[in-house]
Amino acid sequence: MTQALKPKKVVDSKTVMTEMVMPNDTNAMNNLMGGNLLRWMDIASAICAGKHCESYVVTASVDHVSFTLPIRLGEVVTIEACVTRAFNSSVEVYVEVFAADVKGGNPHRCNHAYYTFVALDGLNGKPQTAPGVIPLTEIEQQRYDSAPRRREVRLILSGRMKLEHSKEIRAFFEKLV
Numbered sequence: 286m287t288q289a290l291k292p293k294k295v296v297d298s299k300t301v302m303t304e305m306v307m308p309n310d311t312n313a314m315n316n317l318m319g320g321n322l323l324r325w326m327d328i329a330s331a332i333c334a335g336k337h338c339e340s341y342v343v344t345a346s347v348d349h350v351s352f353t354l355p356i357r358l359g360e361v362v363t364i365e366a367c368v369t370r371a372f373n374s375s376v377e378v379y380v381e382v383f384a385a386d387v388k389g390g391n392p393h394r395c396n397h398a399y400y401t402f403v404a405l406d407g408l409n410g411k412p413q414t415a416p417g418v419i420p421l422t423e424i425e426q427q428r429y430d431s432a433p434r435r436r437e438v439r440l441i442l443s444g445r446m447k448l449e450h451s452k453e454i455r456a457f458f459e460k461l462v
């Protein structure tokens with residue numbers, strides 16, 4: 286039986302991936318195609334989750350992504366991925382995307398998303414326990430604290446949880462009324 290891993294710091298698995306937008310990556314407007322950006326975000330966050338879990342991981346869900354600003358042909362795209370919190374076998378990863386020109390000029394934040402991965406046992410392909418996350422900074426703590434709420438939203442939207450069984454969402458809305 287595999288020994289449970291100790292909780293790990295966010296920085297231990299932080300992943301930064303850099304790509305240059307080439308002609309093959311663009312749409313008819315010479316901007317990065319949304320699907321290609323999602324693919325890069327998926328790869329960066331999977332590396333991060335795999336490193337955190339020290340196992341194979343699969344993407345279970347991707348939360349809402351808005352493409353606020355176009356990323357142009359020739360721009361350099363930097364994708365930063367950090368774990369926010371682990372539950373049982375799943376781990377949530379926060380991904381941020383930045384773009385800049387090739388000289389590093391005009392840097393801007395383009396979008397962000399939350400990806401959820403499930404750690405799999407390499408032998409039988411079944412979900413296995415993911416190590417906990419130790420938040421150290423204020424922003425890491427904020428993302429850690431809000432993660433159960435996001436988890437409930439995605440489980441409700443995917444039909445895996447009934448609204449009446451949610452705790453975090455109900456508590457959140459009860460506070461508002």
Ligand SMILES: CC(C)(COP(=O)(O)OP(=O)(O)OC[C@H]1O[C@@H](n2cnc3c(N)ncnc32)[C@H](O)[C@@H]1OP(=O)(O)O)[C@@H](O)C(=O)NCCC(=O)NCCS
Pocket residue numbers: 343344345346371372373374375376401403412439440443445
């Ligand atoms: C993700 C997957 C492993 C879950 O398998 P399963 O048999 O439903 O396993 P479980 O019911 O034990 O759930 C395992 C974890 O997945 C999470 N999960 C499953 N579906 C989810 C979803 N839509 N959103 C968020 N989390 C989800 C569960 O909440 C659970 O997390 P927890 O252990 O931290 O509580 C399975 O659905 C799968 O293999 N999907 C395909 C993954 C894939 O190929 N991804 C690439 C897409 S091309």
